[in-house]
Amino acid sequence: MPRPFDLILFDLDGTLIETAPEIADAVNDTLTALGHPAVSQQEVNDWIGHGTRELLIQALAKLLNTTTQQVREAEAFAAIEAEFGLHYQRRCGTRSHLYPHVRETLQALRAAGVTLVLMTNKEGRYTQTVLDVHGLTPLFHRVISGDTLPVKKPDPAGVHDCLQRFGVARERALFVGDSSIDVATARNAGVTVWALPYGYNMGEPIEACGPDRVIPDLSALTTQLPVRAAAAGA
Template identity: 75%
Template sequence: MTEKYPYDLILFDLDGTLIETAPEIADAVNDTLQRFDLPPVTQQQVNDWIGHGTRTLLIQALAEVGHTTVEAVQAADNFPQIEAAFGVHYEQRCGTRSHLYPHVRETLQALRAEGVKLVVMTNKEGRYTQVVLDAHQMAPLFDRVISGDTLPVKKPNPAGIFDCLKQFSVSSERTLFVGDSSIDVATARNANVTVWALPYGYNMGEAIESCHPDRVISDLSALTAGLVSAV
C-alpha cells in the first residue's frame, strides 16, 4: 500500500452509500402490507425510515398504516408472521430494483488492489445484507461484513469499528468511515475516526451537511484521489 494514501482501513455503510436499495425495500414492504390487507406506504416514507435496520423499518411501516405505536406493533400476536412474510418478499425483491451508485465498484477495486482493508458496516440484518451483496456480486470486494445482528450492538454504537481496528491492527488515525446519514456520522464520531458523507442517500429527510461530517463528497471516486496523486 502506498504510504501517501492516508487510510489503511475504510468502513462503508451499505444502503444509500454503496447501493441504491430503497425502491426494492419499498416493494417488499408493500408486498407484505398487501398480503395482510393493509394499505401501502410511499417511497418517500420508506426512504426516511431507512437507517436503523430492516426490522425497525417494517415496524415503523406497520405503525404508520395501523395508526398505532411501534410498541403495539411489536407486541401484536401476528407480528412474527408478518415479519416472516416480509423476509420472504424482501429476499425475492433483492436485486430487482437496486443498483450501485456511480464509481462504487471501480473505487473499491482500486482501493483493494492498493491493500486498503474494506469493510461493510450496516444496520441491515445479516441475511438481507448477504442477499443484497450477492445480488450485485459485491461480497468478494470486502474483507469483512458487519450487519446489524453481527454484534450485540449496532450503529451508532462504535463497537464494530473498534473490532475492525483490532482485527486489522489499524489505528483510528488511519481509518475512515463513509456513510450517508446522521447515524453513520455519529458512529464515526463515537469511535474517533474521520467520516466522509454522501449527499444522495437516506438521511431521514435531512441534508447530510447538517450532520457536520468531516467532508461531503459527491461520489466514491473522491476516495481514489490519494491513489492517483501517489502514482
C-alpha cells in the first residue's frame, strides 16, 4: 500500500506538544516583575496561536484595559518583550510534554519516506529549544517558525515554499494542526487539513473550523502506511 501523503506539515503548540503551562509561567513571571496580577491558564490557552509576542500583547491589553494596538505602540513594550524573552527561554521545556503517539508517529512517517515539516508561529529561538528538549529536532526535514519568513500562518507562503522545495503536488500534502489558524493556512494553500480536538483553538471547538477530518490523536496518520514502515517506527 502506498503512503497516503508525501509531505505532512505539523503545527507545534497544541498539536505535537502541550506547551501552555510553561508559556503561562513565563507570562506570569513577566507580569509579576511589572507589578501586575497573574493571568489564568485558560486565558493563556485561549491566546495561543499567533506567536508568543502576540500572546504577551493580549495579556497586557487585558490587564491595562487597553487595546492591543496601543500595547504594540507603547514605548515601554520593547523592554517588556525583552523581559518576557528571558523568562520564556528559561521556562522552555520545563513543563511541556508530548501528546500521545507523537514520537512513534513521526518516526513511522519518516521511515515510510514522508517528508515532515514543522510550521509554527512560535518564534524560532523558542521553537528550537522546545524541539531540542523533547528530542524531536532530528525527525523534521524542515522547521518554519514565526520569524523564518516575512509572513506567518495563516499566510500560505510557508506551505507553498515546502511544496516547491520538496517537489510535492498539493494533493499529496497534508497539514495537521489544532486551530482555526491551521485550518485557514491549509485552505489558503489548497492542501488537505486534519485537525486534533485537544489543542487550544482560542476556546472554540475545532469542528467549527471545517477541517477535512478530525482525528483523535496522531496515530491516525499511520493507519494507511505500509506495514513494514509503520512497524519500523514503533
